[in-house]
Amino acid sequence: MTGDRPDLTVNIGSIELNNPVLAASGTFGYGEQYAEVVDLSRLGGIVVKGLSLRPRPGNPPPRIVETPCGMLNAIGLANMGLEEFLNEKLPWLRKLDTVVIVNIYGHNVEEYGMVAEGLRGAEGISALEVNVSCPNVEQGGMAFGTDPDASARVTEQVLKKADKPVIVKLTPNVTDIRSVAQAVERAGAHGISLINTLSGMAIDVEKRVPRLANVSGGLSGPAIRPVALYMVYQVVRAVNLPVIGVGGIMNYRDALEFLIAGARAVQVGTANFVNPSTMLEIIEGLERFCRAQGIIDINEIIGSLKED
Template sequence: MCPVDLTTHIAGITLRNPVLTGSGTYGFGEEYAAYCPVDALGGITLKGLTPEPRLGNEVPRLVETPAGLLNAVGLENPGLEEFLRSYLPKVRKLPTAVIANISGFSLEDYVQMARALQRDSGLAALEVNISCPNVKHGGMHFGTDPKSAEEVIGAVKAVTDLPIIAKLSPNVTDIVEMARAVQSGGADALSLINTLLGMSIDLDQQRPVLANTFGGLSGPAIRPVAVRMVWQVSQAVDLPIIGMGGITRWQDAVEFFLAGASAISIGTGNFVNPQAPLEILQGIEDYCAKRGMASVHELVGLAHVS
């Protein structure tokens, strides 16, 4: 079998391979070091950051569902100041591309975060989370209104020299409209999809299981929705896509590439199998090699070819 070039280019960033980890599922990189060597990955996306520290939502805030997970963690994080002081010095030494995920409850929050995180920080890009479905009064609004989405991406783009990856919500009527809006705002790449809004009810207590009532559904249950949205968006906008949503096996990853994604991100799969990124990467490489492909890029959008 021929060697396969796994090098991947996203928004001016060169990744050693197309396998990344999803925000909120990989901490700040150190947490998984004993299970999955960071230098084997194309990159990692850090736990979501907000300007101020957050304890997150009340417990319970996680519940398993058939083929998935509902989470209402609520953006628990140390806040921007503590991240810059205690986490960034360690993060910038990680031997892979590091993407910071930023969230906010106002336009000013996003601007503050973006202004503090520049190319000289050692980060590779900013993933702008405009699509968190389990935090009240913010986040979700920006991800469901095209005008607001374009505005926040434009504001972030104006104050940082890092590439901007817009993370899109599936909780919309028209995902293509949202993709076009953030492209107009200046996004350099897209990541999709974030979690779907869902809930679970305890039959004994006859009450919602999650203290927050609603949460974000992730895992294999949402993969068909994610693949469909990647397919639609890849045909509508000229931006590279990081596909995510229920990827737990290499077959899932290849499906996203065929639909139009240039890279993939593993989220909930990390909880089930901390070595999933390594196994998926090997599977992608083997799949390409068996088909005589010189580069993983040859897979991207191949299912669209008539």
């Protein structure tokens, strides 16, 4: 059997992925830029840029700054809004032979529901990912995600309006991520993804001003990976929902850490900027690893962490 191609198929609830490697929201646009250099049909799926009811211009620049082994961003959920997404982007996404998950965002609980409702009946979308974790917007986003009750209210509202599986993306900027995860589970979510970015800042010492116009931003990249991994480890043990691990994954060995900790799938974000082929290399690396270990189904690896 070792000569055969290992089976990388995983399931997030009712969603079947060809492999456990997804593009993280906000790092891959709607896929069209990367389509020039990456065969998108080989990915496990794409989580598209955070979508709001109406277009959002985003934050003033500077919006990004490089930091040790990572970067801070304060894009501010710049996006085209629901209507243009449905008309201009979804028809193209639908033609891709890959799973499309739409990350959604609202100013308030009702608005989250309105975006979910607006996506009702839209073909070509496999699931919604509810963003209660963006650190770079004044209202909504992380304001909900840091409070278990508010996270649950948003989740319930989206579930009420959506006709697709609902994944909730959690923020790491909390004291105990398990309590948020459990609240979201009680509210009925179908899955959880974590982590979004960690809040941080950087200062220009010559000018003595913040390097980001927004003052603070979200830290991503390999710098946050150990934090993300531990939170995934904790959440996997606190809930019975499928978990998607996100945070600083750069290569297949990083992805394996999350899978072994119990994540059913992973999302790759900042690494796409560094190397557009990262996700394909991770998929190939997972295949190689399985073959070398005599594993025929990647699900054998998921949650296989040995502990006393």
